[in-house]
Amino acid sequence: MEQRDILSMTLPELQAAVTALGEPKYRAGQIYRALHVRKVKSFAEMLDIPSKLRAELETLFCIKSLFVSRKLASSLDDTVKYLYRLSDGQFVETVLMHYHHGWRLCLSTQVGCKMGCAFCASAIAGYIRDLTPSEMLLQIDETERDAGVSISGLVLMGIGEPMDNADNVMRFLELLSDKDGRQMSLRHVTLSTCGIVPGIRALADRRMGLTLAVSLHSATDTGRSRIMPVNRRYPLQELMEACRYYFETTGRRVTFEYAVMEGENDSSRDAAALASLLKGTAAHVNLIPVNSVRERSYHATRQAAHAFLQKLERLGVHATVRRTLGADIEAACGQLRRDAQQPSVYGEKR
Numbered sequence: 001m002e003q004r005d006i007l008s009m010t011l012p013e014l015q016a017a018v019t020a021l022g023e024p025k026y027r028a029g030q031i032y033r034a035l036h037v038r039k040v041k042s043f044a045e046m047l048d049i050p051s052k053l054r055a056e057l058e059t060l061f062c063i064k065s066l067f068v069s070r071k072l073a074s075s076l077d078d079t080v081k082y083l084y085r086l087s088d089g090q091f092v093e094t095v096l097m098h099y100h101h102g103w104r105l106c107l108s109t110q111v112g113c114k115m116g117c118a119f120c121a122s123a124i125a126g127y128i129r130d131l132t133p134s135e136m137l138l139q140i141d142e143t144e145r146d147a148g149v150s151i152s153g154l155v156l157m158g159i160g161e162p163m164d165n166a167d168n169v170m171r172f173l174e175l176l177s178d179k180d181g182r183q184m185s186l187r188h189v190t191l192s193t194c195g196i197v198p199g200i201r202a203l204a205d206r207r208m209g210l211t212l213a214v215s216l217h218s219a220t221d222t223g224r225s226r227i228m229p230v231n232r233r234y235p236l237q238e239l240m241e242a243c244r245y246y247f248e249t250t251g252r253r254v255t256f257e258y259a260v261m262e263g264e265n266d267s268s269r270d271a272a273a274l275a276s277l278l279k280g281t282a283a284h285v286n287l288i289p290v291n292s293v294r295e296r297s298y299h300a301t302r303q304a305a306h307a308f309l310q311k312l313e314r315l316g317v318h319a320t321v322r323r324t325l326g327a328d329i330e331a332a333c334g335q336l337r338r339d340a341q342q343p344s345v346y347g348e349k350r
Ligand code: SAH
Pocket: 117, 119, 120, 121, 156, 157, 158, 159, 160, 161, 162, 192, 193, 194, 195, 213, 214, 215, 257, 259, 288, 289, 290, 291, 292, 293, 332, 333
């Protein structure tokens, strides 16, 4: 029988499992706190649990773990990029960044991605599987342990499309914010999506208080469909309606990500299309010069991003050029994993 992934279980699920074993319900609380507050890595460390029950737990459940496979520290700032190996030998990336108010972590939600955005390294390495809630929690725990820091904010902007693994991501957020466990405020969490409309609407209805970021990258259907296949399924008008619904339902402003790609989406017409798309929304646009990926020709300098910013400002759009952290360690998602997947092509050369 396959062992159940205990770190992905909610407290009520754990209570049901423990009482089914004929044990009192409060034992579930002890186990849950050991896992989510003390963050033990083995049943042997649960010293408040009788040894007979610990032995039983050991046969029925597993506590997953992650291993640091590679770690790149930026010499320009405090950014550290981790390549984590999962228990089945797959890899994901997690990036630790220092911001004005503390440490923020950029998490992966899938091993690879199906969305196929033309400029993204994750698309090139292909999709393998979804991450479990425990594997998302462990990216936080292992990074805190390794770096000796306490993480105060999260962005779901690593490898994967969170809305394509929505059940596991929602459960992860539930475990993360549970008042009986980790107690992280979801106000400090940003979920970034390429624009899966039903996912945005469902998230709005849950009113979890997190920030929604939408990867826009182009304000015309022709331009966006060229670089983001998801736009063919959920075109801009539907996407913008879903964003308006998110704002009206949650009261939280949606932010838009726009990776500037010279000659692709940074003309005056592109700026005008963006201004007209966002008219009357008070939305904020985060501009970032696209990170060049070896296999693709997209590129942009910071100057190009600032030139596009000026065009937008003249049209009254609220935008900023995001600080690029860890530029020397290729902090764009998916690049380390892609190299780890294809050692015969690229080797372990960094
Ligand atoms: N799938 C989600 C979250 C992961 S990608 C999404 O699409 O939002 C996180 C962000 O990085 C997205 O805005 C994505 O479009 C952007 N991104 C991907 N590759 C990039 C690159 N090469 N340069 C700059 N941004 C990139």
